[in-house]
Amino acid sequence: MKKQIKVVGAVIRNEQNQILCALRSTEMSLPNLWEFPGGKIEEGEQPEESLVREIQEELDCEIKVADLVEDVVHEYPGVIVNLLTYEATVSSGRPVASEHAKLEWKEIAELKELEWAPADIPTVEKLMK
Incomplete structure (x- = not known):
């Protein structure tokens, strides 16, 4: 049986209603x-x-952290991921890419231009509706 992991993701919005997108680095899966x-x-x-x-x-x-956006179960080759994404806003500080290759604020309409990790795609689709 495949390993199952529960993970969380943040749909962080700024004052312009843009969403923070994080590019996974070459060291990450x-x-x-x-x-x-x-x-x-x-x-x-x-x-x-x-x-x-x-x-x-x-x-x-x-x-x-605010409301749940999406609850996704995605089966990758080696693992089953249950991803819960939540609406969120920054309450203090400024996001800095310490583990990710880069961070970008995107308009909702621009989200589809990025190549997303498979488990994140249902959240992107829901946000774009």
Whole structure:
């Protein structure tokens, strides 16, 4: 049976309603694909807590987590990923790409121009509706 992991992603919006997109670095799995920043849910954590912690670790800023956007299960060759994406806003600091190759703020209509990690695609499609 394939390993299953639960992960969270943040659909972070700025004042212009642009969404923060993160490019996975060459050292990460699925290199050079775009994603909503986030990470694994640790044992005993609520998804929202994981998201706050992961964004602090990855982007060096604080976020306020809001509503669930999408709950996706995607089967990759070696693992089954359950991705929960949440609406979020930066409450303090500024996002910095410490683990990702780069970060870009995009208009919702521009999201389809990026090559997304497969598990993130249903969230992109939902945002564009």
